[in-house]
Every structure is written in structure tokens, then in C-alpha cells.
Amino acid sequence: MPKKQKTKKHPLKKFIRRAKPRAPRPAAESAEKPKRTFNLLRGMHDVLPREEKYRKPLYQSALELADFFQFSRIETPIMEEAGLFIRSIGRGTDIVDKEMYVFEDRDGNKICLRPENTAAIARAYIMHGMWNMPLPTKLWYWGPMFRYDRPQAGRYRQFYQVGYETLGDGGPAVDAELILIAYNFCQDAGVPVEIHLNSIGTPEERKNYKTALVDYYRAKRGYLCDDCKARLHKNPLRLLDCKNEKCQPVKDEAPQITDWLGEESKSHFMKVLEYLDELTVPYTLRHTLVRGLDYYTRTVFEIYPSLTGEAGAQSALGGGGRYDLLVEEMGGKPTPAAGFSIGIERMVAAIRAFNEANGLRPPAPKYDLYLAQLGDSARQSALRLLNVLRKSGLKVSFNLSKNSLKSQLESANSLQVPYALIIGQKEVQDNTAVIRDMESGTQEIVDQRKIDNILKKKLGKM
Numbered sequence: 001m002p003k004k005q006k007t008k009k010h011p012l013k014k015f016i017r018r019a020k021p022r023a024p025r026p027a028a029e030s031a032e033k034p035k036r037t038f039n040l041l042r043g044m045h046d047v048l049p050r051e052e053k054y055r056k057p058l059y060q061s062a063l064e065l066a067d068f069f070q071f072s073r074i075e076t077p078i079m080e081e082a083g084l085f086i087r088s089i090g091r092g093t094d095i096v097d098k099e100m101y102v103f104e105d106r107d108g109n110k111i112c113l114r115p116e117n118t119a120a121i122a123r124a125y126i127m128h129g130m131w132n133m134p135l136p137t138k139l140w141y142w143g144p145m146f147r148y149d150r151p152q153a154g155r156y157r158q159f160y161q162v163g164y165e166t167l168g169d170g171g172p173a174v175d176a177e178l179i180l181i182a183y184n185f186c187q188d189a190g191v192p193v194e195i196h197l198n199s200i201g202t203p204e205e206r207k208n209y210k211t212a213l214v215d216y217y218r219a220k221r222g223y224l225c226d227d228c229k230a231r232l233h234k235n236p237l238r239l240l241d242c243k244n245e246k247c248q249p250v251k252d253e254a255p256q257i258t259d260w261l262g263e264e265s266k267s268h269f270m271k272v273l274e275y276l277d278e279l280t281v282p283y284t285l286r287h288t289l290v291r292g293l294d295y296y297t298r299t300v301f302e303i304y305p306s307l308t309g310e311a312g313a314q315s316a317l318g319g320g321g322r323y324d325l326l327v328e329e330m331g332g333k334p335t336p337a338a339g340f341s342i343g344i345e346r347m348v349a350a351i352r353a354f355n356e357a358n359g360l361r362p363p364a365p366k367y368d369l370y371l372a373q374l375g376d377s378a379r380q381s382a383l384r385l386l387n388v389l390r391k392s393g394l395k396v397s398f399n400l401s402k403n404s405l406k407s408q409l410e411s412a413n414s415l416q417v418p419y420a421l422i423i424g425q426k427e428v429q430d431n432t433a434v435i436r437d438m439e440s441g442t443q444e445i446v447d448q449r450k451i452d453n454i455l456k457k458k459l460g461k462m
């Protein structure tokens with residue numbers, strides 16, 4: 001009697017057995033104990049596919065701009081020592097006084113979720129001795145920031161920023177190049193913007209200006225809102241940020257910082273304006289623009305959508321400026337620098353507002369063809385073909401969950417693809433496929449092995 005051959009045990013068999021689905025609990029039992037559902041933390045939001053379709057082109061444009069203007073990507077951690085931001089941004093600012101997520105870790109270190117990224121980049125620049133690299137050092141980033149702000153439209157507690165920073169060059173061409181990048185980023189997204197611009201000089205120039213500003217505001221104390229009365233002592237430059245109607249007449253007549261600039265700061269600013277004129281970047285001089293952070297010197301700017309109505313009145317899409325002293329103050333070598341960041345959620349809101357106002361839709365993805373299949377074995381061939389088509393650089397749409405040819409061709413139609421590729425039982429047996437010209441409706445049968453080349457030829461991709 002022939003010896004019974006021992007069948008080889010499948011190496012995954014024990015796992016397969018274990019993975020057997022458990023019998024569902026009786027409905028009555030689960031109805032008794034409703035499961036707790038979880039909500040988002042206040043001020044947080046999920047980026048769902050419907051928002052991602054706006055964010056993806058923004059990311060691609062950020063990447064292209066970085067490549068063209070020769071910026072390298074830097075990714076710093078979202079958690080840093082709290083002191084890094086307290087020292088660089090400064091006490092008396094909203095971010096440090098009210099908005100930082102600060103907590104102790106298990107070792108008792110005071111850490112925070114980054115409220116912005118410039119200080120972290122200055123920290124990384126010093127830590128990794130980047131001044132030894134050819135100057136200037138040009139870095140860009142894209143990532144989440146955290147501010148414990150009061151949530152409202154366009155204001156979240158976690159939001160994304162894209163930013164570009166140039167370290168090691170104090171010349172005005174750097175300021176203009178950065179403003180150009182910010183401007184191009186918004187233009188690529190189709191959002192018309194204008195740049196608000198000012199120079200806040202050096203710390204000495206600002207000191208003299210602050211004295212004049214405080215003297216002026218003290219004389220008008222009776223006409224000020226309560227916040228401004230406090231700002232007068234705490235952070236006088238923030239007086240110029242006040243949005244309260246009551247303070248506007250006082251603000252309009254306030255001394256202008258540009259009158260306090262020394263020769264060097266003045267000529268730096270004039271040169272920036274000259275470059276922007278040359279580039280035809282639209283800008284408006286705003287003598288009340290000071291930015292909320294301590295580290296800025298000379299040029300400061302903000303980007304506003306030039307839309308009318310509610311969307312136009314929205315707050316800034318982004319902002320930035322020079323910070324010539326920050327790296328030295330953080331313990332590094334003297335390193336003039338400048339940079340800016342743009343809020344991604346605000347950009348998405350501006351694109352949506354612009355599209356709505358102009359009856360536009362977000363750009364739909366473009367495909368070369370639709371792959372339709374009929375039946376189980378056709379689905380298997382379709383999967384194999386998908387891989388072949390992807391490798392030959394064709395963009396294919398498909399839905400392996402659909403079974404009806406009618407509904408798959410309807411999808412092909414609504415995607416406006418030029419061709420559909422159809423595989424049924426017969427095509428699997430013959431190793432063929434049907435190419436359907438979606439416009440004329442004509443069909444031809446082709447050999448599956450030649451399909452990529454045939455399609456590429458038809459699509460003019462060869």
C-alpha cells in the first residue's frame with residue numbers, strides 16, 4: 001500500500017484559524033449598554049477628504065516653490081521646551097501669555113506644543129551648526145501648530161502652517177524673494193491677495209518710537225478701550241493692533257514708526273519696495289502693522305485676500321518678516337534672517353470663498369482611462385492590469401466593488417475619461433481586453449500583453 005503523503009501544513013494556518021470572526025453578540029445585550037462615543041477636543045478638527053482635495057494642490061505648490069527657490073525641507077518636532085518660545089516670542093504677547101499648550105512631562109520638564117515654527121528653526125539652525133553650510137540656509141516646513149485660542153471661524157487650536165525661512169543673509173532681496181514666494185503660493189491657489197507691509201526698524205529705533213507712542217497715547221487715555229489702557233503699560237506696540245471702533249481715531253493720528261527709522265533701516269525698506277515694484281507684487285504700506293511677536297526687526301508683512309464681502313474682511317492668510325537678532329539671542333552666531341508662514345485652513349477657506357463667489361468648482365482629478373471588470377476572474381485580471389498600467393505611468397480610475405458594467409461606464413462618463421478598458425469572462429479566457437472610445441462609442445479587442453503600449457500610443461504618451 002503506497003505510503004500516504006503527508007500534506008504540508010500552511011505556515012499561516014494557525015493564524016488563519018485564530019482569525020475566525022467571533023459570533024456577534026446578541027442584539028438585545030448590546031442595546032442595553034450603548035457604547036460611549038468620543039468627540040473632538042474643542043478647537044480641533046478632522047481633515048476630511050472633502051478638505052484634503054483643496055490641501056493637496058496647496059502642498060504640491062509649496063513643494064514646487066521650495067524646489068524652484070531652492071529651499072530644503074526641515075521637520076522639527078511638534079513638542080519643544082516651553083522656554084524656547086517664551087524667550088523668542090516674548091512675554092506680553094498673546095501667544096506666550098494666553099495661547100501656549102504648556103505642560104509637564106513625566107520627568108517634570110516644562111514642554112509645549114509649538115505655537116509657531118520660526119523659533120524651533122532657529123534652535124535647529126544653532127544646534128546643527130548650519131552656519132557651516134553654504135549661506136544662506138533656506139528651509140521650508142509644513143506641519144501642525146497649536147494655540148489655545150478661542151475657537152471661531154478660521155481659528156483653531158490645531159492648524160497647519162507652511163513656511164519658508166532664509167537664514168544668513170541680511171539683504172533686502174531676501175525679503176522681496178520671500179514675499180514673492182508667499183504671493184506666488186496664493187496666486188497658484190487662485191486667491192487674489194495683497195501684501196500689507198511695514199518696517200519696524202531695529203530695537204533701538206523701536207525704543208525711541210515706543211516712547212513717542214506712549215506719550216501720544218497717554219494724552220488720549222480717556223478715549224481708549226480698556227484693553228488699550230492695559231497695552232499702554234504692557235506692550236505699547238500692540239496699541240496699533242486694536243480693532244475697537246472707539247480707538248480708531250486715536251490710532252489714525254498716532255505717530256508712524258517709519259519716521260523713527262535710521263538711515264540703514266530706511267534704505268533697506270526702500271530697496272524692498274523697489275524690488276516689489278520690479279516684480280509687480282501688489283502691496284499696501286500699513287504703518288500700524290507691527291506683528292505680535294518680539295523677534296521681528298525691520299521688514300514685516302501680512303498677506304490678505306483681496307476679496308470683497310465677508311471673506312475679504314477675514315483676518316490674514318499669513319505673515320512674516322525679518323528677525324535679524326533672533327539666532328544670536330538664542331545663543332547662536334549673529335545671523336540675519338527672515339521668513340513667513342501661511343495658514344492652510346485659512347487658505348482653504350479663501351479658495352472656497354473665491355470659488356463660490358465666481359461659480360467655480362475645485363479641480364477634479366484627471367484620469368487617462370477607466371478600468372471596468374465583470375465577474376470574479378475578471379476582477380483578478382483587472383488587479384494585475386492595474387499594476388501594469390500604474391507602472392507605465394497611466395492614471396487609471398476604477399472601482400473593484402462595482403459589478404455592473406452599466407454603472408462602471410457611468411462613472412467613466414462622469415469622470416470624462418477618453419477611454420474605458422473592459423474585461424469580462426471571455427477576455428480573461430482569451431487574454432484580451434476591450435478598449436472603448438468614450439466619445440465615439442467604438443470598441444476594439446486588444447491583446448492584454450500589449451495594452452499599456454497601445455493605450456500610451458492612443459493617449460499620445462509615447
Ligand code: AMP
Nearest residue numbers: 149154155156159316317318319343346
Ligand atoms: P501668525 O504666526 O500668528 O502670524 O500666523 C500666521 C498665519 O497662521 C495666520 O495668518 C493664519 O493664517 C494662521 N493662523 C494663526 N493662528 C491660527 C489659528 N488659531 N487657527 C487657524 N489658523 C491660524
